[in-house]
Amino acid sequence: MKKLFAVILVAVAVTVSCQNKNNSSENEKMETPAAGTFGYDQEFLKKYKEIVVLTAPDNPHSKAIIIPAYQGRVMTSTANGSDGNSYGWINYKLIESGVYQPHINAFGGEERFWLSPEGGQFSVYFKRGAKFDFQNWQTPPLIDTVAYPVTGSDSSSVTFQVNAFIENYSGQVFVVEINRKVTMLSQRDMLENLDLKTLGQCKSVGYESVNSIVNKDSEWKPETGMLGIWLLGMFKPSDQTVIITPFLPKDPEKLAITDNYFGAIPADRFVVKDSVAFLKADGKFRSKIGIAPRSARNIAGSYDAANGILTIIQFNLDREGKYLKSTWEIHKDPFDGDALNAYNDGKLEDGTQMGPFYELESSSPARALKEGEKVTHRQRTYHFEGDKTALNAISMKVLGVSIDQIGEIFK
Template sequence: MNRYKLAWVFAVSITIACNTATEKTAITDSAGTAAKGSYAYDAAFLKQHTSQVLELSSTDGNSKILLSADYQGRVMTSTATGDTGTSFGWLNYDLIAAPEKKKQFNPVGGEERFWMGPEGGQYSIYFKGGDSFNIAHWQVPSFIDTEMYTVVKSDNSSATFSKTASITNYSGTRFDIAIERTVRLLSKDQLAATLQTTIPAGVQFVGFETNNAITNTGTADWTKEKGLLSVWLLGMFTPTPATTVIIPFYPIPNARSFITDNYFGTIPTERLQVKDSILYFTCDGKLRSKIGLSPFIAKPIAGSFDFQKNVLTIILPQVNKNADYVNSKWEMQQNPYKGDVINSYNDGPLADGTQMGPFYEVESSSPALALQKGATGTYKQTTCHFMGNYDVLKQLAKQLLGVDLDTIKK
């Protein structure tokens, strides 16, 4: 018998008892009423409000992930403890249920979405040539925002999505692209091998790997002089007042200069603590702030710990310290290929008091893709969550991140 099963998300009976996001919503399935924040709630909600949702599930039904073809093969959410368990991905329920899409950007959420960089600068694909680098002119390309992807194939543990697109950057260079994105649910043995550790008995887990392939289908090579693209993966998660992002780095001389922390103004010291080889970033959804690490110091790992729900999240990007990375700052750049490889964003209220989330993000980027015509570049990332006894998770965090969770608690 195969270890994993793939099923279209089960049909459910849904009762909506709300007119606004602040009122209570009841979603009912065969097991009764699913609580908001549970995986079953999100599965039912997405089934109602999107057209093609796929579910990957372990044989015991504990490890599950939801994928959406409507949203570019996005991993919408996951659980480590079955249908009634915590749903790890942040979802924008109002926007997903809205009858019309937004013109500029549709932040529907999801714990890993496929985007491409650079965002800003003379090689940006989010601004038209000659426009000012401000929010009024910022436009997310439709092929990573509103366009549906084709489900190429699926088996009992994975699904592959595809899309072709064309985009012109700020400098006028056209890119013809073929995208293929495969999402694979990982077994305990596969995840342990990827992490190069043993997953302790009694710890509940879910893990998935994405493989993102980009092919240059145009008639010209992609060159640094005309602009390059990158794969950009962003995970949106639900914050709590006790959530901390933890990012280890190599303690080279002057390492602090390779950490960007002023994307949205100065971050208070109590919210960002940078030690010799690790940083702690408060991600409670209460202050808009962002950090980034250069490939010169970044390790191929980042994580977070939610002390309120006792959840350890680990993300494994690929890092190449000798490669060029696109720069996404919203300005004409002197160094367009000295960008970040790992980022983290904490959502918070805007100046007018409105707020998109709350959520927090952990992001990573591939190197700049200097692809000859017909060539393909790939980028992989693994995301996993662990729940269980605090002392056991503390040991796991020490092994993977080199951090003592008790220190963060204090």
Template sequence: MRTTLWLLSFCLIGACTTSSKTENTSMETPEKGTFGYDLDFLQKRDHDVAVLSSDDSTSQVIVSAKYQGKVFTSTADGMSGRSFGWVHYKAFDGQPDAHMNAYGGENRLWLGPEGAQYSLFFKPGAKMEFEQWHTPPAFDTEPWHVTSKTAQSVVMDKDMILTNYAGTTLQLKIDRSVTLLSREEAASRLNTSLANNVKLVGYQTDNSITNSGSTAWTPKTGAPCLWMLDMFVPSPGVTIVIPYEEQATGNVATTDYFGQIPPDRVTYKNGVLYFKADGKSRGKLGIPPKRAKPIAGSYDADNNVLTLTLFDVDKNATYLNQEWKLVPDPLKGDVVNAYNDGPLADGSQMGPFYEIESVSPAAFLKPAEKLTHKHAVFHFTGEKSQLDAIAQKTLGVSLDTIQKALK
């Protein structure tokens, strides 16, 4: 009897010890910079956050309808893998910002234009300066609605009523879906082959705007556009790469959105533009429709990460000017943009982060008409030689060329 009781006691103690170890392990805080850390952080602020996942859980994407349908981040290597999106942790606490609540996110949907005669960020007649600049709450702070969700996709929508700088009231509906792509789908979209040990995560966003009002949007009333912005984590070794049409006429790029970008930070040659994205010097550039190609990317040499974005481009469409001023022709704007964050004049800084952006044509829509813009994001990690093959196939340049472009 004593032997039986001793064995029972031993088993119970052993069971309790094992359970305690499992519980402690599961409660350990993931390392900052990993996907698990960002997921833990975001789930505490959005209990309904969607996590799209591959069958083996290596490729995962975090999407939040509460935070305006943002793709916050992704990983190619599970919970302990690198988190590719920039998350602005400080923005989630405290009072809302009057100008912009920069929660971060490696893919967010805004509506443009930001500036010029049809601006959605300045009230009619307001001076186009920072104190008067306000991001509309509908895509800054208000939650969106989930209409359907699966293990690999989530579909959301949002009804909005906005007023532009021209004084026009725009009644509209946004529909947005985010779909995790399989390895085969990613390779097919990029028209490239992938070595077995290359790790990747890829997803596509389908975004549409519908005129849900009773008045047509015209050059007189002004019109919005869909605007996709991808916020990523910078490092001293990150270079943004934007292929362009070398034979087209006109400027290759506008490089003075926020003052002229220094020549040691941007250059272009042989149909490819290179832009340093270290998060240490604020600058933005844009590629016009005739020059734009439907792809842009970046290479992080410090962490050996290749990022690619694919998006719709219509060279014959009208794109809106987004500069913070009244311009001679508000119907002449850029298609692809890139931004490197850096300190402001007073030394303060929101980031650091960098962005790759794409915009749709102007949505000159009659009532009930719809315009759609697709934008996909891919991240790759693996041996440099394997990533080099992908870069040469998609961007048209080698990783060594990218690394040496601004040296």
């Protein structure tokens, strides 16, 4: 009888154990965040790198993920917590592989710290005397694979600092200290920064990065090259996403804009109307535009009509500043570059494609810094989604165009 009772107990224990395992498995499946959500990206990223999750001081649903190992870049953000849309484009395959790539490691992220210029006699992406082609192009480790140490943090901000040296195409060596701080914005901050009275019935998230390069050695000179700060944001495209870049003056004939980086952009993908340039951002045709500081405004954005997401970047702009030119050639005037760039990803000639994604980019001017002096660049990124009426009011006030106009520009 005792043996029989023992057998029954074992059978019951095994049955209960199996049931618990099955229930646990079912619960795990039910709790796994859906692809495309902030929760999904958070779970994915923390498998491979240490992450820092920041939360807005007045809204627990407004969050951002920052990765120190990726130069303190903002990988993604959300306006609606773990179940909300994740706005940044992330290169899942590259991160998962753990293998560094030649030329560039495009991990993704909706705001990363880079240095300019990319091309020309003062480039920091080409070795001295090298031909300006893809085989010789190399993203410096300082802005590609070097981790930036965290020097301070709280629930809504994180600070980084790194010391390094970097050499340009002309042989000039720069000894620098890089500082970067990312801070979540409150709703009041967003209203004040964008000169809005209300955000209406829409969800929102915003953050600010303050970036500086300190010269730790001899004086920088225009004739041997200077460095600029370059911030690039990679976002998810859709067939109904359009980039909006307001500019000055209103006369298009006086517009200092470059639209042929990769050849002419078809008219059904790029339109200049009144004082706004529109670029289709579907991730299906490689194209890029740049606006010089004398014509740029300190604002740009995009609208994804398919998902009802309005994105805005706001940045420092010096209309009289010297902005570094980055095209892959020796420049007659290396300081006649862009303050603002926008990029739509697409297939290369060999049929391969990194994305799809699109980018909004801003740059700082370059300055002849004496030892101990610094150049600083500030950028704010905002995302709004939800009520179309509220989104339209924000777009009209900040970008000067209606949501309907954006949605119909390429129809």
